[in-house]
Amino acid sequence: MNEYKIPELGDYATIPDLDPGSMSHSHPFPAAPEHQTALGFPGELVEDWHDQAIGKLGELLEKSRGLRVFLDSCVHCGACTDKCHYFQGTGDPKNMPVARQDLLRKVYRRHFTPWGKFPLTRWLVGAEDLTEAVLDDWYSYFHQCSQCRRCSVYCPYGIDTAEISMAAREIMDHIGKGQKYCNEIIGKVHKIGNNLGLPGPALANTLEGLEEDILEETGVAVRLPLDEKGADILLVTPSADFFAEPHVDGLIGYAKVFHQAGASWTISTHASEAANFAMFIGSYEQMREIALRIRKAALDLGVKRIVFGECGHAWRVAYSFLNTLAGPFDFLDRNYPIPQHICEYTHDLIEQGKLKLDRSKNDHMTLTFHDSCNVARATRMGDMPGGQFEIPRAIIRACCNNFVDMAPDTIREGTYCCGGGGGLLTDDLMELRVKGAKPRMEALTTVIKESGVTHMAAICAICKSQFSKVMPKYGIGMDRIVSLHQLVGNAIVLDRAGDGSSGE
Amino acid sequence: MLTATYAILFYLATALLLAGLLVKVVQYARTPAPLKIPTMPAPLTRRGVGLRILREIVLFESLFKSNKWIWLFGWVFHAALLLALMRHLRYFLHPVWDWVVLVQPFGMYAGFAMLGGLAALWGRRIAVQRIRYISTPSDHLMLVLLIGIAASGLGLRYVARTDIVALKQFILGLIRFDWQPMPADPALMLHLGLVILLMIVFPFSKLLHAPGLLFSPTRNQTDDARERRHLAPWAARLEAGGE
Numbered sequence: 001m002n003e004y005k006i007p008e009l010g011d012y013a014t015i016p017d018l019d020p021g022s023m024s025h026s027h028p029f030p031a032a033p034e035h036q037t038a039l040g041f042p043g044e045l046v047e048d049w050h051d052q053a054i055g056k057l058g059e060l061l062e063k064s065r066g067l068r069v070f071l072d073s074c075v076h077c078g079a080c081t082d083k084c085h086y087f088q089g090t091g092d093p094k095n096m097p098v099a100r101q102d103l104l105r106k107v108y109r110r111h112f113t114p115w116g117k118f119p120l121t122r123w124l125v126g127a128e129d130l131t132e133a134v135l136d137d138w139y140s141y142f143h144q145c146s147q148c149r150r151c152s153v154y155c156p157y158g159i160d161t162a163e164i165s166m167a168a169r170e171i172m173d174h175i176g177k178g179q180k181y182c183n184e185i186i187g188k189v190h191k192i193g194n195n196l197g198l199p200g201p202a203l204a205n206t207l208e209g210l211e212e213d214i215l216e217e218t219g220v221a222v223r224l225p226l227d228e229k230g231a232d233i234l235l236v237t238p239s240a241d242f243f244a245e246p247h248v249d250g251l252i253g254y255a256k257v258f259h260q261a262g263a264s265w266t267i268s269t270h271a272s273e274a275a276n277f278a279m280f281i282g283s284y285e286q287m288r289e290i291a292l293r294i295r296k297a298a299l300d301l302g303v304k305r306i307v308f309g310e311c312g313h314a315w316r317v318a319y320s321f322l323n324t325l326a327g328p329f330d331f332l333d334r335n336y337p338i339p340q341h342i343c344e345y346t347h348d349l350i351e352q353g354k355l356k357l358d359r360s361k362n363d364h365m366t367l368t369f370h371d372s373c374n375v376a377r378a379t380r381m382g383d384m385p386g387g388q389f390e391i392p393r394a395i396i397r398a399c400c401n402n403f404v405d406m407a408p409d410t411i412r413e414g415t416y417c418c419g420g421g422g423g424l425l426t427d428d429l430m431e432l433r434v435k436g437a438k439p440r441m442e443a444l445t446t447v448i449k450e451s452g453v454t455h456m457a458a459i460c461a462i463c464k465s466q467f468s469k470v471m472p473k474y475g476i477g478m479d480r481i482v483s484l485h486q487l488v489g490n491a492i493v494l495d496r497a498g499d500g501s502s503g504e
Numbered sequence: 505m506l507t508a509t510y511a512i513l514f515y516l517a518t519a520l521l522l523a524g525l526l527v528k529v530v531q532y533a534r535t536p537a538p539l540k541i542p543t544m545p546a547p548l549t550r551r552g553v554g555l556r557i558l559r560e561i562v563l564f565e566s567l568f569k570s571n572k573w574i575w576l577f578g579w580v581f582h583a584a585l586l587l588a589l590m591r592h593l594r595y596f597l598h599p600v601w602d603w604v605v606l607v608q609p610f611g612m613y614a615g616f617a618m619l620g621g622l623a624a625l626w627g628r629r630i631a632v633q634r635i636r637y638i639s640t641p642s643d644h645l646m647l648v649l650l651i652g653i654a655a656s657g658l659g660l661r662y663v664a665r666t667d668i669v670a671l672k673q674f675i676l677g678l679i680r681f682d683w684q685p686m687p688a689d690p691a692l693m694l695h696l697g698l699v700i701l702l703m704i705v706f707p708f709s710k711l712l713h714a715p716g717l718l719f720s721p722t723r724n725q726t727d728d729a730r731e732r733r734h735l736a737p738w739a740a741r742l743e744a745g746g747e
Contacts, residue, residue: 065535066721073716076643078635079570093637126640152543154570158722320540320729327733385545
């Protein structure tokens with residue numbers, strides 16, 4: 001592992017000086033041949049990789065209007081140049097969104113525009129051949145984009161670097177230059193049903209253990225059902241919720257909410273994963289296959305509703321893509337959103353007065369809320385635009401007496417990525433993850449100092465894992481990140497004892 | 505000879521501009537958007553999307569959120585360009601429409617605003633390290649071209665006034681395919697030459713940001729993924745096991 005300096009926290013609005021090449025050494029471990037071939041990609045770099053890459057780019061241009069428009073439209077105005085957390089944390093100019101896009105755009109211009117094709121005008125428009133050095137740059141810098149879409153908010157044409165990095169990764173996968181972390185995990189989902197490779201019996205054990213823990217703590221028999229046919233609700237949640245801290249406290253929170261609502265619900269072993277890492281590698285086909293597992297689980301179990309747990313990119317795939325990838329869901333109950341977010345579910349119950357919440361149970365904390373990038377900029381909750389910002393905050397306010405927002409341009413649609421999204425949550429990219437967390441750490445440190453914030457709540461498994469790992473590097477305890485439903489779990493009054501009998 | 509050269513160049517440039525834009529617009533329209541990717545929060549209705557795009561076109565809403573200086577210079581340049589173009593309609597119309605007459609006094613000053621905006625944008629491109637880094641030679645040349653058009657246009661009005669009546673005859677002659685002599689004025693030749701160059705370059709350059717904005721899925725999609733199933737034709741074939 002490289003020695004690297006942990007950035008000094010300052011005012012989050014400062015823009016670093018350019019430090020060319022400072023992150024060119026950063027790249028993820030390459031996928032092993034067996035991880036590649038399991039997904040139908042070549043095991044290693046193919047011999048005619050150049051031509052195949054250009055061919056694949058041409059194919060993607062035919063398939064995606066966004067990619068085509070985004071590659072044509074950029075005017076190099078510079079509006080996005082200071083918007084990426086990886087640029088802010090590293091100063092590497094190739095981490096400016098436009099420069100990252102240009103790594104692909106220059107090859108696009110070379111092969112798909114008249115000025116780039118014609119040798120005498122090539123230099124004018126910055127068109128370049130896809131050389132080995134450019135391919136190395138692709139591998140390095142398209143794995144320094146967490147596809148958080150912050151730049152797309154500020155681009156006058158809505159150019160979304162996430163789409164471009166997804167396309168680049170898709171091209172690299174198809175010439176045999178895949179990334180280990182994502183591709184290995186996708187293989188596990190296909191084989192076992194979740195990212196962690198947690199098999200059915202182990203999952204059953206874990207859930208039983210959690211039921212015992214809750215009983216011991218509260219004296220109430222709250223169930224975490226697995227594969228129960230005929231349940232009303234299928235809960236699809238990131239597998240990190242089954243064991244990681246603080247994720248598991250969120251899962252306990254969902255279970256308590258379901259219990260108190262008297263809902264019939266179940267988890268599925270077949271779809272024991274909300275995450276869909278195929279989005280990160282830009283593969284529609286892989287993303288669809290993973291999404292179809294959820295459809296199958298819903299059909300097999302005969303559920304009426306699907307509810308997703310706290311996971312950012314999973315909610316993007318669920319909210320924005322699931323209907324496309326695995327729909328139509330006409331076999332589900334149309335009276336409820338398909339699919340529904342656990343926050344929408346809990347918020348509805350709060351609105352209807354069906355949950356009794358004791359805010360004082362969270363009085364030992366002062367909370368702030370981290371809007372996860374995918375939830376904020378790629379999805380919605382509730383009926384109104386911006387519900388994805390209001391609903392989680394409304395839940396926190398209903399469960400906690402002390403809540404403070406971070407600086408306005410670091411939350412809501414302007415929120416910063418945690419630094420570990422987009423398939424970068426891997427130890428081989430630790431330096432990038434630490435540096436990319438800088439803007440969020442600056443905003444968080446400010447509210448810690450100025451408003452006495454003690455904890456930050458999040459609704460994304462990747463955010464939670466990332467923060468518990470990188471916060472200590474900035475002198476903040478790893479236990480300062482909490483699940484939103486952990487707060488609900490703390491505050492909820494369980495007075496609906498056992499099955500059937502309801503409280504007051 | 506001069507008249508014929510410019511006449512032919514104008515026809516050629518117009519044809520290239522229209523055909524080039526048509527090809528790109530058809531290409532954009534025909535390429536499917538496989539997934540719903542509006543940048544959220546996004547409007548829930550088509551009407552809302554129309555307003556969002558209108559705000560982007562008229563107010564440069566996203567750019568305003570991003571960077572006030574680029575917004576100011578860019579907006580001033582584009583607004584001034586629009587006024588100048590509207591003012592120029594008087595050379596293409598006979599009789600001149602009333603609103604074009606109304607625009608005339610504003611259009612005169614717009615030339616200066618346009619020049620100012622462009623100069624400021626170019627200044628940023630050279631002075632701001634980040635923007636200098638991302639600039640290609642064509643980015644600079646495009647600004648030079650536009651500055652040349654604005655400056656030569658102002659020159660025609662304020663420095664060496666050209667024979668505007670003869671110019672209008674020449675342009676109307678082009679439109680009516682009844683060529684009239686073009687005034688042999690070097691400044692005018694420069695101004696028109698640069699405009700012709702811009703028309704030719706437009707559909708093959710970053711100036712495609714104009715139609716691009718209308719087709720940008722992050723801006724032109726409605727937020728209704730849960731209510732309406734969105735499926736690209738190639739994805740439907742994939743689903744049917746066709747591909």
